Amino acid sequence: MIENLSVLLPGLAVSLRLLGLALLAGLPLGLLAGIALFRSPRWLRWPVAVLTEVGRGFPALVTVYLVYFGFPQVGVVLNDVAALTVAFGFTTASYTADLFRSALASVPKAQHEAIAALALPPLKGFALVLLPQALRHALPALIGFAVIVFQGTALAFSIGLKEVIGIAYDEGTLRFDVLPLLITAAALYLAVSLILTALASGLQRRLDPTARPATRRRALPRPAPVTTLKESA
Amino acid sequence: MSTISPPVTALSVTGLAKSYGPLEVLKNVDLDVARGEVVAIIGPSGSGKSTFIRCLNRLEEPDAGTVMLDGAGLAPSLTSKELRALRRKVGMVFQSFNLFPTHTALENVVLPQVHSLGRSRQQAEARARELLAKVGLGERADHKPAQLSGGQQQRVAIARALALDPEIMLFDEPTSAIDPELRVEVLRVMRDVAAEGMTMLVVTHEMNFARQVADRVVFFADGTIVEQAEPAAFFASPQHERTRRFLAAVLEEEL
Numbered sequence: 001m002i003e004n005l006s007v008l009l010p011g012l013a014v015s016l017r018l019l020g021l022a023l024l025a026g027l028p029l030g031l032l033a034g035i036a037l038f039r040s041p042r043w044l045r046w047p048v049a050v051l052t053e054v055g056r057g058f059p060a061l062v063t064v065y066l067v068y069f070g071f072p073q074v075g076v077v078l079n080d081v082a083a084l085t086v087a088f089g090f091t092t093a094s095y096t097a098d099l100f101r102s103a104l105a106s107v108p109k110a111q112h113e114a115i116a117a118l119a120l121p122p123l124k125g126f127a128l129v130l131l132p133q134a135l136r137h138a139l140p141a142l143i144g145f146a147v148i149v150f151q152g153t154a155l156a157f158s159i160g161l162k163e164v165i166g167i168a169y170d171e172g173t174l175r176f177d178v179l180p181l182l183i184t185a186a187a188l189y190l191a192v193s194l195i196l197t198a199l200a201s202g203l204q205r206r207l208d209p210t211a212r213p214a215t216r217r218r219a220l221p222r223p224a225p226v227t228t229l230k231e232s233a
Numbered sequence: 234m235s236t237i238s239p240p241v242t243a244l245s246v247t248g249l250a251k252s253y254g255p256l257e258v259l260k261n262v263d264l265d266v267a268r269g270e271v272v273a274i275i276g277p278s279g280s281g282k283s284t285f286i287r288c289l290n291r292l293e294e295p296d297a298g299t300v301m302l303d304g305a306g307l308a309p310s311l312t313s314k315e316l317r318a319l320r321r322k323v324g325m326v327f328q329s330f331n332l333f334p335t336h337t338a339l340e341n342v343v344l345p346q347v348h349s350l351g352r353s354r355q356q357a358e359a360r361a362r363e364l365l366a367k368v369g370l371g372e373r374a375d376h377k378p379a380q381l382s383g384g385q386q387q388r389v390a391i392a393r394a395l396a397l398d399p400e401i402m403l404f405d406e407p408t409s410a411i412d413p414e415l416r417v418e419v420l421r422v423m424r425d426v427a428a429e430g431m432t433m434l435v436v437t438h439e440m441n442f443a444r445q446v447a448d449r450v451v452f453f454a455d456g457t458i459v460e461q462a463e464p465a466a467f468f469a470s471p472q473h474e475r476t477r478r479f480l481a482a483v484l485e486e487e488l
Binding site for chain 1 (some may be wrong): 317320331335336394
């Protein structure tokens with residue numbers, strides 16, 4: 001087991017690097033797209049909505065193939081890591097756009113009214129009041145999604161980049177015994193996923209001391225809380 | 234030494250009307266408020282009293298009518314710049330406090346000063362600390378809203394509104410969402426603000442506040458002002474049947 005681990009660890013470094021690159025490329029784009037979906041003129045919102053639907057509708061494997069094998073047809077040749085960064089980044093942006101959008105939408109109307117009543121300029125109100133609340137709200141779901149992206153990095157195997165699964169498969173084939181290595185690989189994925197999930201609930205506790213610990217795993221943020229502003233006419 | 238001068242009108246509302254579809258929430262409401270005057274607005278739920286004060290800082294857009302603030306008329310439709318200028322002069326305290334949950338009490342009071350008034354951070358912070366001390370929360374400046382009681386949150390919200398040095402303060406049922414035993418601390422702060430000469434419009438169900446602090450009680454029902462008088466007269470001898478029914482119901486509840 002230990003020996004298997006030491007064989008796979010270099011692969012883990014590749015997987016984590018892919019995860020980092022995917023998040024680095026995908027999260028800022030996802031945030032921008034989420035803001036566009038939340039509040040922007042129709043000419044912008046529409047194309048963004050179509051793009052993110054495409055990004056979520058395509059299986060990640062198809063997106064990887066399209067970028068790695070398809071882009072060269074139109075003259076864009078990317079190496080394996082760059083292609084995976086583009087593909088995973090696009091998928092990440094597409095999924096997280098909706099997480100960011102719904103987190104922004106979940107900020108209660110009362111906060112918008114406070115911004116207005118205090119005469120804050122709209123952009124300041126957005127950046128200083130709405131966005132921090134939305135990010136806090138989105139964080140657990142984002143980390144949950146990062147776990148999925150991490151598992152998705154195994155797709156790098158399909159274009160020959162040697163990450164955890166690729167190494168497990170190659171090495172296992174040489175030994176005529178793939179199973180022990182695959183089990184070790186699975187354990188590695190599980191360990192990283194558990195760490196990320198623990199990080200999520202720890203962060204959530206720190207950000208919101210009154211919230212109950214997040215025990216359930218969520219792929220999507222909870223629905224917007226019903227505004228408590230009573231109809232006070 | 235005080236000189237008696239004729240009252241200066243701080244706010245003058247004429248013909249204010251607002252409908253939601255077929256429902257007329259405000260029907261031709263007129264009201265003049267003198268500078269430094271404290272007006273308690275009472276009435277049954279759905280009488281239009283909250284909508285009325287929300288029209289004054291344009292959280293609701295009135296359908297008709299004019300609002301004059303300090304002698305300056307406000308156009309029916311304002312540019313966003315004019316709207317912000319109006320809202321800087323009109324402080325508002327909400328029923329549900331509406332503090333910014335990601336910011337500390339201090340930051341809640343500092344932020345609008347810096348970004349709405351353009352005060353320096355240093356100035357804003359000094360003023361915020363002074364106001365928080367005034368509402369009895371000097372020690373809690375670094376707490377987040379979630380770590381404060383409802384009464385404390387509302388006092389921070391009052392400090393936040395005062396920090397913009399408004400000409401008028403609007404209170405929309407400021408104690409309705411607060412535990413009864415904590416209301417007193419909020420009412421005390423409001424009483425202090427009134428004593429300093431702030432012009433205040435207070436939508437409230439607190440009859441004692443109306444009786445003891447207000448200069449005038451305005452009774453809303455069915456989208457209009459049914460009756461108004463100074464508190465002693467208002468509570469002792471209400472003129473209208475509708476007012477008597479309302480007072481009988483709420484005063485019985487208070488016993």
